[in-house]
Amino acid sequence: MPLDTSAYSLALLRVDGRRWNELRRIHAQIRTQAAADGSSYLEMGHTKVMCVVNGPSEPGPRRGGVATGGGGGGGGGQSKNAEVAVNIVIAGFSSVDRKRRGRGDKQVFELQSTISQALAASLHTHLFPHSTINISLHVLSQDGSLLAALINAATLACVDAGIPMTDYVAACTAGSTSTYAANDEGADPLLDMNHQEEQELPGLTVATLGDSDRVAVLVCESRVQVSRLEGMLAVGVDGCKQVREILDRVVREKGIKMIQEGTVERGVGLNDMELD
Amino acid sequence: MPREAEPSANEKAFLLKALQDEQIRLDGREFDAYRPLELTFGDEYGVANVSLGKTKILAKASAEVTVPFADRPLDGIFTIATELSPMTAPHFEVNRPTETEVLLSRLLEKTVRRSGALDTESLCLVAGQKCWSVRVDVHVLSHDGNLTDAACFAVVAALRHFRKPDTSMENGVLTVYTPAEREPVPLGWLHSPFCVTWSFFGDEGETALLDADWMEEQVRVASVTISLNRHGEICQIAKLGGVPVEAVALLQCTSVALTKVKEFSTYLDSKLAEDAKRRDKGGFMAELRAENDRVVG
Numbered sequence: 001m002p003l004d005t006s007a008y009s010l011a012l013l014r015v016d017g018r019r020w021n022e023l024r025r026i027h028a029q030i031r032t033q034a035a036a037d038g039s040s041y042l043e044m045g046h047t048k049v050m051c052v053v054n055g056p057s058e059p060g061p062r063r064g065g066v067a068t069g070g071g072g073g074g075g076g077g078q079s080k081n082a083e084v085a086v087n088i089v090i091a092g093f094s095s096v097d098r099k100r101r102g103r104g105d106k107q108v109f110e111l112q113s114t115i116s117q118a119l120a121a122s123l124h125t126h127l128f129p130h131s132t133i134n135i136s137l138h139v140l141s142q143d144g145s146l147l148a149a150l151i152n153a154a155t156l157a158c159v160d161a162g163i164p165m166t167d168y169v170a171a172c173t174a175g176s177t178s179t180y181a182a183n184d185e186g187a188d189p190l191l192d193m194n195h196q197e198e199q200e201l202p203g204l205t206v207a208t209l210g211d212s213d214r215v216a217v218l219v220c221e222s223r224v225q226v227s228r229l230e231g232m233l234a235v236g237v238d239g240c241k242q243v244r245e246i247l248d249r250v251v252r253e254k255g256i257k258m259i260q261e262g263t264v265e266r267g268v269g270l271n272d273m274e275l276d
Numbered sequence: 277m278p279r280e281a282e283p284s285a286n287e288k289a290f291l292l293k294a295l296q297d298e299q300i301r302l303d304g305r306e307f308d309a310y311r312p313l314e315l316t317f318g319d320e321y322g323v324a325n326v327s328l329g330k331t332k333i334l335a336k337a338s339a340e341v342t343v344p345f346a347d348r349p350l351d352g353i354f355t356i357a358t359e360l361s362p363m364t365a366p367h368f369e370v371n372r373p374t375e376t377e378v379l380l381s382r383l384l385e386k387t388v389r390r391s392g393a394l395d396t397e398s399l400c401l402v403a404g405q406k407c408w409s410v411r412v413d414v415h416v417l418s419h420d421g422n423l424t425d426a427a428c429f430a431v432v433a434a435l436r437h438f439r440k441p442d443t444s445m446e447n448g449v450l451t452v453y454t455p456a457e458r459e460p461v462p463l464g465w466l467h468s469p470f471c472v473t474w475s476f477f478g479d480e481g482e483t484a485l486l487d488a489d490w491m492e493e494q495v496r497v498a499s500v501t502i503s504l505n506r507h508g509e510i511c512q513i514a515k516l517g518g519v520p521v522e523a524v525a526l527l528q529c530t531s532v533a534l535t536k537v538k539e540f541s542t543y544l545d546s547k548l549a550e551d552a553k554r555r556d557k558g559g560f561m562a563e564l565r566a567e568n569d570r571v572v573g
Contacts, residue, residue, distance in 0.1 A: 104373070110382050110516070113375060117517025121498070204513065214480070214520035218500065220513035223391050226534060229510060230527055237523050 008177050008188075015196050016045075021235065023172065023192045023242055028152070028250045030160040038161025042153040044172075045194055046143035051153040052136050053161040056082050056128035082128035086116040088150065090139040111147060115154055118207055118216045122155075124164040133163060144195040145173040147205045147219060152247060159251055167210030170244035171217065174236035175203030176228050187228065189235040202228070206236035210244060213237055280367040288495050295477055295485075302491065308532055310487045313426075313543065315433055317551045321460065322438030326430040329489060330420035335430035337412045337438035341452065344400065344407040352399020353409035356384045356431060364416045376423070383424050383514060384414070387469050387503040388431055391511035398464030401443060401450055408440060410463065421489035424501050428471040433544055436465055437551065469511040470540045472533035473501045481521040484529060486536070500526060502533045506541040 008014060018024070024045030033039035038053035088108050092098050101108060115135070123133070135157065137150050148171035155169045175197055178187035193203045202224035207217035215237070224232070258264045283291075294300045301307070311329030318325065322337035344351060358381040360368040368374060373381075388394070399408040412434055414427050439460030442453045475488035475496040488496060498518025503511040515526070 106378050106382050106385075109375075109378050113379065114516040119517075121517060121519045208523075209520040212520070213523045215515065215523050215526055216520040217517055218513055218515040218526060220510060221386055221390065224510050226504065226508045226510050226530060229513075229530060233523055233527065 012188075014190065016194060018192075020177070020188045021191050021238075023239060024194065026152075026243065026246050028156060028247065030156050030250060030254050036157075036161075038157040038159070038163070040153050040156035040160060042149055042156065044145055044149045044152070044192070046141055047145055047149045048139075048141040049146075049149045049153045050138040050140060051150075051157040052138075053133065053154075053157040053163070054136075055133040055161070056131040056163065057134070059083065059130070059132040080129050081120075081125035082123070083132045084116045084120045084123065084125065085132055085134050086112040086119075086154070087134070087136045088112050088115075088139065089136070090142075094139045095142045111150065114147065114217055114219065115151055118151060118169055119154060119158065119165075121216060122166045122169050122209060123158060124166070127164060133158075133161075142195065144193050144198045145205070147217075148172045148192075148207070148243075151207050151217065152243060156247055156250065167212075168244050168247050169207050169209060169216055170240045170247060171205060171207035172236060172239035172243050173198075173203055173205050174232045174239060175201045176224060176232055177201065178228075189228075189231040191235050191239045202232075204229075204232055204236060206233065206240055208237055208240040208244075211241060278367045278369070280365065283491055283494050287491070291491060291495050292477065295483055301485065303489065305487075307484065308486045308536075310425075310536070311489070313429070313540075315429070315544065315547050317433075317437050317547070322434050324430050324433035324437060326426050326433065328422060328426040328429075328487070330418055331422060331426050331489075332417040333423070333426045333430045334415045334417055335412055335427070335434035336415075337410065337434045339408050339410045339438070339440040341401065341406055342409040344404065346404075349404035350400050351396045352407040354389055354394050354396050354399070354411075355409070356381065356388065356412045356414065358384065358414045358416075358427065360416050360419075364419045379516070380423055380427060383471065383501060383503075383512070384428060384431055386512040386514075387428055387471055388435075391467075391469050391503070391505075393432070393465065393467055393469055393505075393511075394435060395464035395466050402445070406450060410435075410438075410440070419490065421491070421493045422473055422487050425471045425473050425487065428469070428503070429540060429544070432468050432470065433547070435463060436468065436544070436548060438463060467505045467507065467509070468541055468544065469503045469505045470537045471501050471503045472536050473499055474529045474533075475499045476519065476521055479519070481519045481525075484521075484525065486532075500529060502530055504530075504534055504537045506538045508534055 027043040029041045031039060032041045033052055036052040036054055040051045042049055088111055090101060135154050151169055151171040158165060173193045175190040175193045176187050177190060202222040204220035206215060208214060209216050259266050291302055294302060314327045316325045317323060324335045326333045358377055360377045361370060362368055399410060401407050412431050414431060416423060439462055442458040442461050444451050475485045475492060476498040477483040477496055481498050485492060498521055500515035502513050
């Protein structure tokens, strides 16, 4: 697939006109679905995902193809910790080529399992024994950084559902401007890769917990020089902090709006908070 | 659906206390030490038997001529099939892939196949019509933790040991020679990736161990599998959730992993050379003898 990422060195601008350290536009909404316990809609550039969280609730009948994590003993909801069940639906119209994915698609299963285990470590699952938290994610449009967008959307929906958690799990991708074969030292790291860049350049997905440098998810699926990992990881972790700020702002704005509309009571500790 | 037997609360507590208070692993290994890794090749080409402590894995490579995929007429077909049968552990069932199995096969796929270790273009015989389909079957004979590293080593060993029948094209006629007619040829191999898995323990994942056994795998809070080759290229990193770990610790893990991968690489090379020597009966002078039987092995 011949794409023109080689022009980067001329103006230091990427194919979509961003600099190396710029995120794409992130637009997020929470509480989009009235019927669900928690819901969110997130856009990272042209990657658009929706998330619906139900639970913690009594576990229903088990269905196949749902990755679960967090429960110490696993199935049946008999464990001390709540089970985090993640289900991902990738819409047929989400990418350029309509790819039919069977129920047993391993790649989707891996995504589900990753999100489930990443959130299980941040959510306080020990507060809800014998129960299940159902997270269902819908991919409406794909343009790179899919795993990152899914993690961010799931985090927002969990916040909306009011499930106690340690901190936001914020994710983004990072890449490198040089292809894996070339061993040039002058390669710049890139933040937040789109689909074109993901096809051509090595990259990784990082998710960190809150403001810290602690990495919850690190997935790299391309060949890259080991010396370039440090730069990519640093840029990725830094990007996660920016993403966390954006997610936090979305949650706060929605909270303020709900107080102003009178949907919820103004909390006792919130008297000094500005509502504009 | 049978569930995996869990270690008891006492066993878990004992292991964690030994690790965190005494800095000792239950089997007395160093934190960054592997269990003894052993590799034996079968009599046939492409059979590798790997044991890592009590974990035992058999990988067998095979090849057949088929029609290539319509969207990739110039590429051969390469598949890795993993099977965790009830022989491995009672909770594995036939035809119902567990999470362990799916993640293992994805990991092998990313490490060996997507990193381009096998040159699939060299498997093409007639563009769009005939190609080799190379398949590696991974059988887990005994499960005592760290299946990924052992399975990856076994797959790479089996593929590098494997010889496919020689072929020739003359006037549009494709001939596949039996081993008696022509010596089989090795696969087009580009680089040898190996997996190294770190397991993390403690509330913040501050203790990192290499090559966790089954017991340690049950207690760990997170793990990261790093695939590298000896040229220092990362082929894949997978930290799929779990307790968050400091980014700096992950970088350190990667650099230690690189030294381990170099050891694996040297070990595999020496084993392959040893096996080649064993199969080479008498060298060039033996080849020249009139009564030479062309079948080797």
